[in-house]
Each structure stands twice: as structure tokens, then as C-alpha cells.
Amino acid sequence: MKIAFVHPDLGIGGAERLVIDAAVGLQSRGHQVVIYTSHCDKTHSFEEARDGTLDVRVRGNTLPANLLGRFAILFAILRQLHLTIHLLLESTTYDAIFVDQLSTSIPLLRLKAPVFFYCHFPDKYLAQPGGLLKKLYRIPFDAVEEYTTAASDAIVVNSNFTRSVFAKAFPRISRTPGVLYPCVDITHLPTTPPSQTPTLQFPEGTKVILSINRFERKKNIELALKAFATLRGHPNFQNLRLVLAGGYDSRVTENVTYHHDLQSLASTLSLTHQTIKPTSSALALDLDPNTNVLFLLSIPGPLKEELLRTSTLLAYTPTNEHFGIVPLEAGLARLPVLATNTGGPLETIVDGDTGTATATGWLRPADEGAWGEVMRAVIEMSERERESMGSAARERVVTRFSLETMAGDLEDGILSMLNECRNKGGVPVVGVLLAVLLVAVVVCLPQIARTT
Template sequence: MASKKQNLRIAFCHPDLGLGGAERLVVDAACELCDHGHTVDVYTAYYDKNRCFKETLTGQFSVTEAGSCFPRTVFNRMHALCAYVRCMLVAMWIAYVALRQTKQYDVIFVDQVSAAIPVLLLLTRSKVLFYCHFPDLLLAQKRSGIHGLYRWPLDAIEELTTGQAHQILVNSKFTQGIFRETFRRLDRQGKVPEVFYPAVPIPMDDELAEAQRTWRTVLKPELAAFMEGKHVFLSINRFERKKNLALAVTGFKAMLEEHCAQPGVADSILVIAGGYDRRLAENREHFEELMDLVAKCQLQGKVMFVQSFTDAERGALLAASCAVVYTPTNEHFGIVPLEAMAAGRPVLACNSGGPRESVLHGTTGLLAEPQPDAFARAMAQLADTSRAQTIGKLAREHVHQKFSRQAFGDRLNDIVRKLAANRI
């Protein structure tokens, strides 16, 4: 293995390199490790150059698709089992590449699917770092007795294989606590994961000013016209039921009805922008459910949906908004609040999970119970332009101090060097 002064060969094993919070962390980690002089290769079971973060296209690190020959589902079922198999195939390919090149990776970064870990331990001599975004067994809803039987061995495998990693990281203190409560056997063995917060790039002041000047030309004409001259509440999340996007709609409706006399409320609109993948039935179905909810609430003309967007469009949406509404409950961490605060926008989030660690209530944003009336009261406060701007400025300073990419990269570099040098 490499000594401390040598640059390392690092591989990433990730299930689906699309456009999500987990993918954002992987891409950020890969970029930062490259910036620290390491050679980085990313391996994934799915990669679409038309639906990815732009950093994956620059050539700073390689991206290799492997394991895609195995299906994502079996008749739209067994998602977890298929993900396990696909990631194990990715792990086998990593081992094959290392064997073919006759040079082992020093560290392999695995996230989301721990089933890849024993394959890597068996077929390579690399140190394995596992990043737990959240225990998968808690994300899977047991829908029936048969489904429970199907999940039981997968859940057991998750705990067993997670514990085999040389080091375990989690994205928040909230997730750390859930990890210890969930994987009790690992906790008894003293395997307590280390908290390692995600990070975001902090835009320069001139970049934010440019986005403010040009957002009308960056966004599609219909959307730009809809947002022009309005107090824009922006929701950014994938179109998945667990993201609780309906709360943004019902909270917005309650604000219009109950706080219409407060400054800025009457001129407010809601834009719901999110990752949308036609391959996923839930994305398609939930989008229709939200459309129906908007019609039921009679909010046509007040709410607009955006199905996926580019990085430039994300910046334009943030520049045109007065605040960002983040609706998931018990979110493991949540990268969107960081992105919003980095752009100088206050955040309204649920008073649970990771946002309680990233959003300072009353200073960089507001935390509220996940009820329409509570969200309505908070949104009405942020409809006040002066207050929103004051909070947004403090939010930007907060993210710069605690969640910058530089601090993230320096710490990750220290972690992988120690791991490669057998000092962890």
C-alpha cells in the first residue's frame, strides 16, 4: 500500500450515478480527492451522460459502467435484491481491473449498497471505506408478510456486510444515532461510525450576481415569465413520495388563505423542481398525484412543476427565488438546504433529521413541524423580502464556515491517507 506521502489510487463503487444527494456527495468526494493529487476511478451500475452531474463529463476522473447487464427489477419488484447483485458485479469488475492492471487500489469508497464489501475484501487487497447515507432496511417498507420474508435476509446481509468495512462514515449525527439503534450488534462490537458531513461548492459573489442578472434567459421562457415579479418559493427534490412534496403544496395553499394580509404573500408562487426519471414508476405516478393535488387545491396559475434541470438552471432557479422549501421528514442529512444557503437563500425545513444540524432556526432559516399550518406560518415570514434577504446573508456565511468543499476535501484526504497507511 501507499505511504503517507504518495498519492493514492482510489475507486468508488456506486449503484446509480444519476442526480441525487448521494450522487452529489460521491461526485464531490471524487473531485476533491483528485484535487489532492490522487488517481480516482468511479464505477457504477448505471450512468447516463444526459442525466448526470457535469463534473462526471470533464475527465478529471474516469466513470465506468459495469453490472448493468443485470436488471434493475424483476417485473418491477425486488429492487433491493437487484441492487445488491448489480453492485456485487460492479465490485467484481473493480477487482478485475485491478488484476488486469496488476496494481491494487489503495482505498475503495463504497456507499448505499454494502453487499459489495465482502466481494471487494475477497478479491482485492484494498482498504474499504463505507459511507452510510441511511440504513437501507429502514427505507424499505414491509408491505406484507411475504415481503417481510423477502427483506429479512437482505436486512441481515446489510448489517453483516456493513460491519466488514475497514471504516464507516455517516452523513449526520442523526444518522449516526439511527445507525447505532438499528445495527445493535455492530454497536456492541464498538463499531461506531464517524460523522462526515457532505459539502457544497460556495459560489463567488460575482457568480451570484451574474445568476441574478441572467436567470430570465437561462430558464425556459414560460417558466421565466411565470416567476417574473413574484415572490418565488422553490422546492427542489426528487419526485418521490418519501420527499413529502405534497406538504409544499398544502402549506402554500394554507399560507395564501390564512396569511394573505402579510407582506409578499398575495404575490407568492410555488415552483416545484425535481429529479424525474421516466424509468422509475414512482416518479411518473407521484408527479401525476401532485398535479392532481394542485388541481384539487385550485392552485393552477400559482404552482408550476419543473421535471429535472441542468446545473445552470438550478442556479437560475435559486437566484429567482426568495426562499427554499424543503419538505422531507427525518431526512438523513439533505444537500438541498446547503445549496440554498450557499446561494444566499433562507431555508424552511422540517424540524427533524439532518436539517436540524445544518439549518440554524431563526438565523439561517426556519424549522417547522411537517404540518400545512406550521409551514404556512413560516412561509409567510419568508415572503417578507427584507427578512428573507437578511436570513439569506447569514445562511451563506454559515455554509461557508461549516460546509465548504475545501474543508470537506481536506478531511476526506486525511481519512483516506490514514486508512491506506493502516492507521485506522
């Protein structure tokens, strides 16, 4: 099959990782894949998006992402419509189109090919809360999201948790979406460090508690900081390090301000801290040996893999995370995970409190005291106990969340959609009329771009 992917911004994040993995997985099964995106920064994207593994085409990047920091959803929609027009005008034909995050252009894209929609989470619940004006502002966008999502030929979500939220968010959609779990490439992460891997030269005997998240407030990274601070009285505290690593984009105001706030919190908690923005060419990072907390901004892949291999515990802090790919990456690296007892981790982590030999980590409320207790217990575990839990984590990932499994399920889903479309017929008239309206709007985009 020839399959087009449509994704708003191909940066670094869980949604982007899924899109990359889905595209690579289908490509490995013999299909031709093209990714269309409104933005792809070669210095802030996954390796497969910039090393030629995937055919990535940037379209419709002339419009701004927001206006003075506001109207992000409006401009995201306009940018996607602009991208969609470019795709429709290209002569290439596709058997199917994979769309995720933004559903607005689905009726228009269906003029090109059947649309397979992947819902990471309803956007209406991702929007930041606000007052009456914000609620009124969101009404038309929420209505459009529900209608255009329903217009897709197939819908899947990333977890059973998201499926329950989907039903609440879109009561007028009678279909129950399927579940297609994100994955990790089990062939990618080596069990021993390759040559020329960036190194973190901590003092001998250091135990690292690791957090990997984008620097966004909803990720609740301060939970890891506060929990780590409860260990100050531990006799081996001087040998402990908290590494807060993850996606950071200086263009995103929230990334900048949240990182600053986390630094301030570390200082308030009497934790010394250091911030480094590594580069892929740096083979050794200049670390202060007395630092309690290390901030690593936008870490390159090899360094991330080294951290997963060598850390003692992954502290995965988000509450009600839709799925969470990092716990799978940790499990593949035999690293136990501590996560909140909400959302996707309930489906990926087997709690150690169950007493089962297949336990892969711990699930706790988002409480610094409860998290501090687990951190203390983990650093006092024997190496044999930790290795046993790590082996169970890897086995669970390999058998249930591999790239091959996800690619096969996605391929089956697309083929099933195409069979249903052949039996069902063409695009609804309402969809065509909406598509014509969207075309009329996008015709005005060059003028909009010039005036903004």
C-alpha cells in the first residue's frame, strides 16, 4: 500500500514517537510511506525523520503557530488545512491516510483516500482551563473536533483509558474505537553501550533516579524533585543523583518558564542543580560532581539510551497520562518504573505490591511521601532483586509492546478499513460540502500569512 501520514509538528514527544514508529513499522512490512507535516526542525526531531529513513515533506509552514502566544488551536487548524491543500494538489495517489492529533481536515482528506484516525487524547480535554470567554472560544472548536473525528473511516486510541475518555468527550459518536498500543523497537536498544556513546561521568557508586518528560507543567516533574528531597537524610544521599531529562524547545514559552520554575524549586528544597543541553557530538559531559539534580535538555538518542541502561529507577511523574511511551523504553532497558496509579501506566506496569514474579515497577498516588518511600526502597534493593524486576519488565515489553506487534495490528486495521470502505461506498455529501468550504478558507491563507 501507499500510505500518507499527516501530523502537525514532527518534533520530539510521545505522539511524534508513535507516528515515527508506525511509519517505520509499515515501511518495514513493504509499504510505501510519506509523512506530511507543517514543521520539522532537523535539530529537534527524531533521527528517523532526519536521516533519510522516512520521506518527510514539510508543507504549509508559512503561517505562524500562534498570534502573540494566543489562538494556538486556531492557527494549528489553519496550518493543517494549508498542509492538506498541498497534499491534495500533489499528483501522488494514496491507498490510505493516517491522521493523528488534529481531525479538522479529515473530511477534506477523504477526497484523496480513506482516513485512519489515531486519537492520542481528545483535544477538548487537552486545552488549558480558563474563564467564560475561554469556554465560549472553545465551543466551535470542540464541535468541529467531534464532527470531523466522526467523519474518519476508522478510529483507534492509544489505551483503554483513552477509550473511556473518548466516549465521554464525544457522546454523539456511536462507534467504539479500537485500541492500538504505542510501541518500542525491541531491536534498537542494545544491552551494552556502543562505541562513541556520550557518557555521564558520575562519581563511582552513584545511583541515578531518572525522569524523562517534556518540560511541560502537566508532566508534574516537581513530584520527582519533592520526592527526591525526602531522601536527604539517607546515609548514602551523597551518592544519589536525580536526572531530569527530556524534550525542550526554546521556542516554547512553557518549556522555558517551567524549567526555570523547576530550578527555583530545587534551590528552595536545598538541592544543588546543574543544567546541560547536550549535543550529539559531545562524548563526555562536564558534570559538577557535587550536583544533586541534573537537568538535561533535549537529550540525543544515544545519551537517552545510556541513561536508561545505567539508572536505578525511572520516576514517571504525569497523572492520567494517556499512555506513556517512556515506561516501555525503560522496561526494554530492564529499568524498573515508578509511576502514578492513573492512566496508561495501569496497562503497562505490573505493580510490585501484587507480590507476583512478573512485577515491573510500582504504581503510587502522586504524593511525594509515597514516592520517596519507593525511591528509598529501590536504592536499598539488592542488585539481584532489581535485576529480576528489570528482566520481567523487558519480557513484558517484548511480548506485548513491540514495534512488530504494533505494525502488524496497524496493517490489519488499515486493510480492514479499506475493505469496509469498498463495501460502504463513497464520501458523504455533507463531507464534500464541508471540504469545499475548507478549500475556500485555505485559498485565503496566503493573505492571512502576509497580514500576520
